Amino acid sequence: MPHPIEITSVAQWNSTLRGATAAGQTVVVDCYAVWCAIAPVFDRLAAQLEHVLFVRVDVDKMAAIAQKYKVSAMPTFFAIKAGQVVDTLKGADPAGLTRLARAHAGPNPPVPPLSAEAEQLKDEGNTLFKAGEYVQAREAFGKAIELAPTSFILLGNRALSSLKLSPPDFSSALSDAEAAVALAPAWAKGHVRRGEALEGLERTGEAVKAFEEAVRTGSGTVQSEAKAKLEKAKAKLT
Incomplete structure (x- = not known):
């Protein structure tokens, strides 16, 4: 602490x-x-x-x-x-x-700088993600993480790529999201990804807590997204 x-x-x-x-x-x-x-x-x-x-x-x-x-x-x-x-x-x-x-x-912790090689891999992953190539995007983010293991942004990106797979890889997404929020406890997007993964694993009660943390730490569109997901998760518990 x-x-x-x-x-x-x-x-x-x-x-x-x-x-x-x-x-x-x-x-x-x-x-x-x-x-x-x-x-x-x-x-x-x-x-x-x-x-x-x-x-x-x-x-x-x-x-x-x-x-x-x-x-x-x-x-x-x-x-x-x-x-x-x-x-x-x-x-x-x-x-x-x-x-x-x-x-x-501020709503987020400072973003640690990346090396030129890691930044290039991140850009490659983003391009692949936008093209819907989620497997390749996850691989690119993974290579970047090997160079920058404390980058919570990269971990969050790989978590989202895992969630977008068909079928989604909720376990891998949860592992990356938990690593991200451990590095950056006030990063609302990380808590959203963690909540999504937990919900996919049918751990809805834990997902509710993750979304609540995202609402508490977030702002703007991220907070709005977290609120919407929180209400849906709560409805599943009733």
Whole structure:
């Protein structure tokens, strides 16, 4: 379970921000003094939003950082994207902190970059999938996964290819979908694929929970798709 990172030097702060920017991660910062921290709320959010980087800065020890960001009240929280502060909250406001973190977390975790070869195989798989060549598409995605085993997008693509086979390969789809959501717990599409596979395996109760998680983590068309599938799955249980 992720825990907030305690910043102990300016060099660590700078490298943390650079790493988050490169990975496309939102950073949520708690500038605190020991006597005014609301650590339990911050810890809980860090555990729930695993694709967000949560860091703590003790202003008494890291005065240079506090001065740079003009921290004048404790605690002060702010969200950073691409190295820039996009939102700030002053004061021990648990509800406000929750809103700030969730508003800037984004619905999906950052997508890890692929090598040129893996990207080429992904494009090949997408082309084959669009042409209805699901067996070949699954093979192409599989080769890409061998090069990028932590890519939840590729795992999701292969899961969908397995679901499109005739007959569908629900077991393989479930295996890939579960691997994808293990890597990216907030990826709504992964939960949708997992739900579809579970439903195909007649594990409808588990499918309902997967679709519920997709609704919770998703937005836009993905969330709408998840809601529709959730209602259909629930109807099977009645």
